[in-house]
Amino acid sequence: MGEDTENRPSPPCRTRRRSGGKWRLVIVALLVLAVALMLIGQFLRLPGLDVFGTRVKDRSGPAVLKAVQDLSRYEGAAGTYQVVVDLEHDARFLPDSIRGTRVLYVASGSVGAYVELGRLGDGTVSVDADRTEATLRLPHARLAAPALDPERSYAVSKQRGLLDRLGDLFSDNPASEHDVNVLAAQRIGDAARESGLTSRAERNTTEMLRKLLLGLGFERVTVTYA
Numbered sequence: 001m002g003e004d005t006e007n008r009p010s011p012p013c014r015t016r017r018r019s020g021g022k023w024r025l026v027i028v029a030l031l032v033l034a035v036a037l038m039l040i041g042q043f044l045r046l047p048g049l050d051v052f053g054t055r056v057k058d059r060s061g062p063a064v065l066k067a068v069q070d071l072s073r074y075e076g077a078a079g080t081y082q083v084v085v086d087l088e089h090d091a092r093f094l095p096d097s098i099r100g101t102r103v104l105y106v107a108s109g110s111v112g113a114y115v116e117l118g119r120l121g122d123g124t125v126s127v128d129a130d131r132t133e134a135t136l137r138l139p140h141a142r143l144a145a146p147a148l149d150p151e152r153s154y155a156v157s158k159q160r161g162l163l164d165r166l167g168d169l170f171s172d173n174p175a176s177e178h179d180v181n182v183l184a185a186q187r188i189g190d191a192a193r194e195s196g197l198t199s200r201a202e203r204n205t206t207e208m209l210r211k212l213l214l215g216l217g218f219e220r221v222t223v224t225y226a
Contacts (some may be wrong), residue, residue: 072118074208076141076201082108082152083187087180101158105177105182108152111192112144113201115225133220134213138226141201146188148181155180 060122088102115137126135155177206223 028064032103038046045163050069061216064086074205075112075114075144076204076208077197078110078112079192079195079197080108080110081146081188081191083184084156085180085184086186087183089111102177103158103177104152104156105180105184106156107181107188109146109148109185109188111146111197113141113192113197114144115139115141115201115205121167132218134218135224136209137226138205141198141205143192143198144193146185148185148188153184183184 063212085103085107087104087105112166120138124137127133209223210221
């Protein structure tokens with residue numbers, strides 16, 4: 001009877017198995033927490049939580065010449081403008097936290113005003129018999145297309161709903177600012193028209209032509225715009 005013993009696992013083995021199971025749960029919990037923090041950092045762009053990081057590599061090809069246009073215009077004035085664009089896109093029947101975007105953008109750009117001199121027809125320039133008086137009839141000054149300055153333009157804040165954030169992960173152009181840039185260019189163009197930039201360009205063009213023709217020997221120079 002004394003020699004008949006049973007093979008039973010010793011208590012220390014059970015302790016090791018239970019300890020190993022607890023460590024597995026701790027490791028899984030830490031992995032889940034790390035993934036959650038990485039996703040939060042990716043979505044909210046929080047500093048320190050975007051553990052993946054980014055590196056900038058410029059693989060752009062050389063610029064390709066698409067068209068050449070000869071210009072015969074005199075730019076008599078140019079203005080620099082700044083506008084704050086607050087653009088919001090809402091979805092019907094959904095709160096902004098689920099679907100919707102709002103961008104607060106500060107845009108800086110310039111607009112030039114010019115007088116076209118390359119397409120002047122007959123009768124544009126008239127000179128008297130003594131070649132002492134010259135009269136020029138020019139078209140009114142026009143505004144060039146607004147040119148945004150990317151180094152001085154920046155987004156102050158971006159708010160996006162959950163569905164928009166998820167869509168950015170699978171979009172070829174996430175968080176595109178195309179609509180904001182188009183609207184900013186329109187606002188800068190409107191400001192240029194309201195600031196009297198074309199009138200200044202005509203005055204400066206007149207002064208330039210007067211100095212040029214007076215230097216050529218004319219005694220009286222008249223410039224009109226129609």
